[in-house]
Amino acid sequence: MSDNSLRPGVVTGEGYTTLVNAAKSGGYALPAVNVVGTNTINAVMEAAATANSDIIIQLSNSGGAFYAGAGMPDGFQAKVMGSVAAAQHAHLLAEHYGICVAMHTDHANRALIPWIEALLDEGEKYYEKHGKPLFSSHMLDLSADPIDFNLSECARILERMAKIDMSLEIELGVTGGEEDGIGSDFDEAADNSKLYTQPADVLQAYDLLNPIGHFSVAASFGNVHGVYKPGNVKLRPEILKNSQSLVQETHGTGNNPLHLVFHGGSGSEKAKITEAVGYGVFKMNIDTDTQFAFSEPVGRFVNENPRAFLYQVDPQDGTPYKKFYDPRKYLRAGELGIVARLQEACEDLGSKGRSIAES
Ligand SMILES: [Zn+2]
Numbered sequence: 001m002s003d004n005s006l007r008p009g010v011v012t013g014e015g016y017t018t019l020v021n022a023a024k025s026g027g028y029a030l031p032a033v034n035v036v037g038t039n040t041i042n043a044v045m046e047a048a049a050t051a052n053s054d055i056i057i058q059l060s061n062s063g064g065a066f067y068a069g070a071g072m073p074d075g076f077q078a079k080v081m082g083s084v085a086a087a088q089h090a091h092l093l094a095e096h097y098g099i100c101v102a103m104h105t106d107h108a109n110r111a112l113i114p115w116i117e118a119l120l121d122e123g124e125k126y127y128e129k130h131g132k133p134l135f136s137s138h139m140l141d142l143s144a145d146p147i148d149f150n151l152s153e154c155a156r157i158l159e160r161m162a163k164i165d166m167s168l169e170i171e172l173g174v175t176g177g178e179e180d181g182i183g184s185d186f187d188e189a190a191d192n193s194k195l196y197t198q199p200a201d202v203l204q205a206y207d208l209l210n211p212i213g214h215f216s217v218a219a220s221f222g223n224v225h226g227v228y229k230p231g232n233v234k235l236r237p238e239i240l241k242n243s244q245s246l247v248q249e250t251h252g253t254g255n256n257p258l259h260l261v262f263h264g265g266s267g268s269e270k271a272k273i274t275e276a277v278g279y280g281v282f283k284m285n286i287d288t289d290t291q292f293a294f295s296e297p298v299g300r301f302v303n304e305n306p307r308a309f310l311y312q313v314d315p316q317d318g319t320p321y322k323k324f325y326d327p328r329k330y331l332r333a334g335e336l337g338i339v340a341r342l343q344e345a346c347e348d349l350g351s352k353g354r355s356i357a358e359s
């Protein structure tokens with residue numbers, strides 16, 4: 001346990017910055033895992049507790065909607081209230097897992113700014129009541145828009161977030177891959193300078209946002225969402241180093257002044273991950289890998305017990321199948337798949353055994 005230890009549970013404000021700084025100075029990064037419901041959120045907390053690692057839990061807008069229920073009539077309301085429900089779930093339960101959890105929302109493009117603003121309405125209400133925000137941070141991804149619009153909107157939203165002790169993640173440069181609908185033609189895209197964040201843009205962001213509040217940068221260095229054939233993607237972590245150096249030299253800061261985020265980390269080489277972490281990456285997003293980690297054992301369970309998914313009682317020999325089709329059986333198999341996959345992630349990122357939660 002370090003001097004910087006925190007009470008277990010959801011961390012926000014100073015607790016969140018302590019968590020970020022502990023990772024950066026300790027030379028490790030935290031997995032940031034997308035969840036879509038109680039099974040996945042609980043599995044991620046269990047995984048973190050098992051690895052004795054702190055963890056970042058995040059929801060996309062569609063993950064939030066699914067959390068509220070795919071049948072909820074008002075789709076926008078579902079995106080908002082489902083995300084709120086997930087955050088409240090974590091506030092209630094995380095401390096009982098004995099680790100620190102940062103709650104975050106994933107990509108919000110221009111069309112989703114109203115989602116973020118509605119979440120801030122809820123966050124402000126929660127802050128008034130509890131003295132802390134619902135979420136530790138939100139992401140605003142306006143990387144598809146001109147940089148001036150991107151940064152002025154980020155500044156406007158961060159002004160509001162800073163008042164309730166929240167951090168903002170921004171994106172500069174475009175992360176390729178399915179999640180963003182950019183397509184998967186990376187042989188061509190890899191030559192595109194838009195796929196690599198420009199250090200001058202990062203400096204512009206730092207100049208504008210650093211005086212306002214706490215923020216982090218998802219930078220593009222050849223990373224892509226989803227998993228593709230090896231060799232299709234050329235990761236260039238030195239781009240992160242160049243951005244850090246430019247800010248450090250311009251402002252005379254200490255080493256690695258920027259808090260960097262690695263999107264599209266599923267399937268990355270361990271050496272490149274370690275290099276990126278050395279350049280100030282404290283958060284690596286993991287979504288695709290944990291989706292498969294959940295679904296693969298569920299599929300195996302169904303394949304091993306096919307008749308239990310056709311009959312309650314076998315018409316041939318009268319075997320009762322209740323103990324196989326009980327949803328807890330296969331959902332638990334999926335949860336354990338996530339727990340196992342995240343042990344590897346915590347090892348790759350160096351966060352295993354490094355929780356700063358008081359025991
Ligand atoms: Zn992403």
